[in-house]
Amino acid sequence: MRTLDLLRLASGHGRGLALAVTATLVAAGLGLLQPQLLRAAVDSATSVPWQLLAAMAVLFLAQACVDGAGLYLLERTGERVVLGVRRRLVARLLRLRMKAFDEHRVGDLMSRVSVDTTVLREVVSTASVQLITGTLTGVGTVVLMVLIDPVLFLWVGTTVVVAAVVVYSLVGRLRAAGEQMQRGVGDMTAELERALGALRTVRACRAEEREEELIGRRAEQACAAGVRAARITSVMSPAVELAMRGSLLVVLLVGGTRVARDAASVGDLMAFLLYATYLIIPFTSVLQGIGLLQKGMGALGRVAEVQELPVEGTAGGVVPECAGIRLEFRDVWFRYRDRPVLRGVSFTVEPRSHVALVGLSGAGKSTLFSLIERFYEPDSGALLANGIDIRNFSRDQWRARIALVDQDSTVLNGTLRDNLSYAAPHSSDHDLHEVLELANLTELVERLPDGLDTPLGERGRALSGGERQRIALARALLTQPDLLLLDEPTAHLDPVNERALHRAIHQAAQECALLVIAHRLSTIREANRIVVLRAGEVIAQGTHDELLGINGFYSGLAGGRFVDNSKLFETEISPGWR
Ligand SMILES: Nc1ncnc2c1ncn2[C@@H]1O[C@H](COP(=O)(O)OP(=O)(O)OP(=O)(O)O)[C@@H](O)[C@H]1O
16 A cells, blocks of 8 residues: 555656666666676686776776766655655645644644655655665576576575575564654654744743753654664664675685586686675665665655645635625534534624624634634534525635634734735735724834835744734735634734724724624724623623623623723723732
8 A cells, every 4th residue: 555655656757767767777787797797807818808807997987877877867856756745745734624733733744744755755766776776686696696606596595585584574673663763753843843832931931941851752752763773774784794794605615616626617706706796785775775665654654644634625616796794603513523612603793894702711702713714614503604605615715705813913924015915915015005004003114124025033023912913904904805803903902002903993894894802891892793602602792781781791791801901001900800
């Protein structure tokens, strides 16, 4: 099965591989001719046979050139095969269903693209040729040896068979060790990615030593598997070497006596001896090839696992052009694995309306956003856009009509312009400046040394939390969505910027529908409608004033938990935060 996968890997590169294998085979063939020339020179010449020596020199040179060309072709093909695999893996990883990321660690998935594919390259560029040319030249050498002296070959053959049996018995264990090593490297990368991704927290918690210890342990696991593989190889290699040296000794002893008894000529013995030394090369090649192939099978398995993970579908129709989107949650149920999170959620966001979602932490508010973005699908019930189930639309088309600003306000490594136009790459400078003004960012652009073209650093490290949030909002507004999803948009803002952002949101709400996860009273008051969520259920809907009168849970939330920023401004803190 895996062998088939391996062959499939090389498909499309058959020409390059065939050329490389041919070159290596020709080089090996040229090598096999040399002892024959030597034999002829020794047996027939009475003086130094210059012509034969010149022919041998030409053979040596030709062999070196063809061998070099074959090696280059192989390495090139290996690189191209890996490029194809990496491209396929990257395309797959970027489209995996979100559930796959709940079950697999990002660092481990990354290590499959970097480390495992490198092992695959070795299999393609080295192991395949080692196995093919090693076997063929080995067989060729054996045939020539049998032709020269079958009796002598029997002696050599026996030692070689013993070595082959030792190698065969160790191959399975070498493969297992190879797999463990790759897994160890994957685990280590995952831990490192986790620690570096949260470096500020690691430092603030003075956890460097603990992280170092944990990541070191993962590295040790990879090292232990590597050492296990080395131990197995260290038994294999001397076994082969012993067999080779033994067979040379046998050739000298048995061959010498046969020459003494005139059963063979000196030329025969020299040619046979040369072939016996030549046999070492293909035999070691095949051995190394088998070892690499076993390692490669482990890597291939890990790469194939990614290829089998489910991706988001691309099928579906176009969202019909309309003046706005009316989004309806109709009796939506959803669970993460076996944990129910949403229970029969029903509510509607009218076109150009402003709806706030409120509820305690863990009530399921962000999950509602994930369902709207179609990161996950409901277990039952449906989300309807203007009466049509959104599963009928292609994800791409649907996502083009909505925009999301989440709490993390992701800023990508790149310039401010790259970040703003990420979802709308062809925006004009005029459009960019319009949204910058809306998000109260013009001052930031003036302050940055290269304005819109200033690099923002990895994850926008050079920016404040509020600036990142406003950039995320500006990016969302630039796409002119029909539905804007905001996860507490004013979370990182001071009152001045909060007011500016409310203005921006208010303006945006003229053009599109807004669904806002809100924790601040100011954000909630802006909404035409508030949906109260409790443990995955919608327990009430209405305006702020209506809900205060009819819903005890909401009144409790409003009285105790919403942050009233106007009070914060006066350095008073609402009772729930004391
Ligand atoms: N990927 C996930 N896998 C498993 N459980 C999850 C996942 N994401 C969220 N949950 C769980 O689902 C529940 C709802 O989470 P959700 O993030 O929707 O809550 P929330 O109301 O947005 O909370 P908050 O206000 O704290 O952001 C929580 O109990 C959370 O632990």
